[in-house]
Amino acid sequence: MSALDSQRRVVSGMRPNGRLHLGHYHGVLKNWIRVQHEYDCFFCISDWHALSTDYEASAGIAQHVMDMAVDWLAAGISPSSATLFVQSQVQEHAEMHLLLSMICPLGWLERMPSYRDLQHDLQHTDQNSYGFLGYPLLQAADILLYRAGLVPVGGDQVSHVEFARDIARRFNHLYGREPDFEVKAEAAIRKLGRKTSKLYVSLRKAYQEQGDLEALNTARAVVKEQQTITLGDQERLYGYLEGSGRLLLPEPRELLSDNPRLAGLDGERMGKSVNNAIFLRDTAEEVEEKVRRMPTDPARVRREDPGEPTRCPVWHMHRAHSGEDVCRWAEQGCRSAGIGCLQCNTPLIDAIKAELAPLQERALDYEQNPDLVRSILAEGADRARDEARETLADVRRAVGLNYR
Numbered sequence: 308m309s310a311l312d313s314q315r316r317v318v319s320g321m322r323p324n325g326r327l328h329l330g331h332y333h334g335v336l337k338n339w340i341r342v343q344h345e346y347d348c349f350f351c352i353s354d355w356h357a358l359s360t361d362y363e364a365s366a367g368i369a370q371h372v373m374d375m376a377v378d379w380l381a382a383g384i385s386p387s388s389a390t391l392f393v394q395s396q397v398q399e400h401a402e403m404h405l406l407l408s409m410i411c412p413l414g415w416l417e418r419m420p421s422y423r424d425l426q427h428d429l430q431h432t433d434q435n436s437y438g439f440l441g442y443p444l445l446q447a448a449d450i451l452l453y454r455a456g457l458v459p460v461g462g463d464q465v466s467h468v469e470f471a472r473d474i475a476r477r478f479n480h481l482y483g484r485e486p487d488f489e490v491k492a493e494a495a496i497r498k499l500g501r502k503t504s505k506l507y508v509s510l511r512k513a514y515q516e517q518g519d520l521e522a523l524n525t526a527r528a529v530v531k532e533q534q535t536i537t538l539g540d541q542e543r544l545y546g547y548l549e550g551s552g553r554l555l556l557p558e559p560r561e562l563l564s565d566n567p568r569l570a571g572l573d574g575e576r577m578g579k580s581v582n583n584a585i586f587l588r589d590t591a592e593e594v595e596e597k598v599r600r601m602p603t604d605p606a607r608v609r610r611e612d613p614g615e616p617t618r619c620p621v622w623h624m625h626r627a628h629s630g631e632d633v634c635r636w637a638e639q640g641c642r643s644a645g646i647g648c649l650q651c652n653t654p655l656i657d658a659i660k661a662e663l664a665p666l667q668e669r670a671l672d673y674e675q676n677p678d679l680v681r682s683i684l685a686e687g688a689d690r691a692r693d694e695a696r697e698t699l700a701d702v703r704r705a706v707g708l709n710y711r
């Protein structure tokens with residue numbers, strides 16, 4: 308797969324550790340659903356990642372995996388557009404992780420914000436395992452194994468994508484280097500013909516000196532079009548655009564969703580604690596009860612006290628789920644004390660129920676047909692494995708593990 312094709316390749320994943328909530332849906336899944344039609348997508352249920360923190364409760368992981376698959380499918384991830392699979396069913400991830408572990412400086416892992424934070428949060432459990440430290444590297448393996456150019460994630464995962472980029476760069480630097488790479492790359496440029504080589508040189512300069520990504524993409528497209536040069540030269544020209552060696556593993560970038568992070572029921576971030584989240588498969592009664600229990604602007608002690616919606620979690624929920632006019636109605640009614648909080652809640656409850664209804668209908672179909680879900684995952688793993696094997700063969704060869 309060439310560097311240009313990698314720009315069409317998307318990989319993302321989630322750690323199965325419970326049912327998904329509206330925060331996952333708005334923050335990540337909607338982004339996946341959008342990109343699945345435009346890109347070649349691989350979505351991974353990363354059960355090994357779950358094991359890195361939940362190794363003592365590992366008996367629950369199989370159920371979490373099933374729940375996650377059902378939630379994804381119900382949300383609208385389509386197996387005919389995207390490849391859905393379980394990480395541990397594609398063992399190539401383990402070999403990729405192993406080979407990358409050889410070149411991964413320990414300090415890079417110890418510095419990861421996720422390592423420091425989680426270690427702090429999880430102090431009551433024992434989080435000093437090798438697997439836990441290596442979590443971002445396993446994630447880098449997930450991404451690089453498919454030579455993904457783009458990784459749609461929530462903001463909390465950006466440092467992990469950056470880390471994968473650093474690992475790719477280091478791998479390319481170590482194993483993509485030929486002793487006389489620059490001489491060969493310059494010779495390859497001359498083979499492009501006068502006009503094209505001039506274009507290549509100026510695009511490369513624009514990218515390297517100004518970080519112009521469009522120039523980089525145009526240059527890749529120019530290289531891809533070349534029919535007369537060898538594959539080796541093509542790889543050198545791709546690699547020369549970005550650095551000092553052949554491009555073995557393209558460097559991935561994050562694709563952030565433009566939805567703001569959804570606040571939870573208590574106004575804090577929507578997390579997985581039951582009281583703070585509305586789950587995709589909560590019943591209508593549960594939704595109603597949870598919204599009714601939400602805190603509101605503390606200034607509204609009595610019904611006649613005016614409030615300030617921006618201080619109210621219910622209002623933030625309205626903004627994510629209700630239409631323009633309902634939002635305006637709530638805002639005005641709150642500030643003028645024209646409506647009470649109970650009244651204000653009602654259209655929000657209706658909006659959430661309406662949003663979840665079609666999704667829950669699909670979820671029910673899949674829940675009643677677990678064999679279908681299993682076969683979707685098995686097919687996904689087959690497709691993923693085919694891709695993974697190709698990359699791994701190149702990686703082994705680059706490292707020098709080719710015994711033929």
Ligand code: TRP
Binds near residue numbers: 320321351446458
């Ligand atoms: N670490 C990610 C999370 O906690 C899950 C994940 C695993 C992932 N593999 C990935 C995300 C590959 C993007 C790409 O949500």
Ligand code: SF4
Binds near residue numbers: 603619620637
């Ligand atoms: Fe919140 Fe609505 Fe009550 Fe205002 S009226 S405090 S926005 S619930």
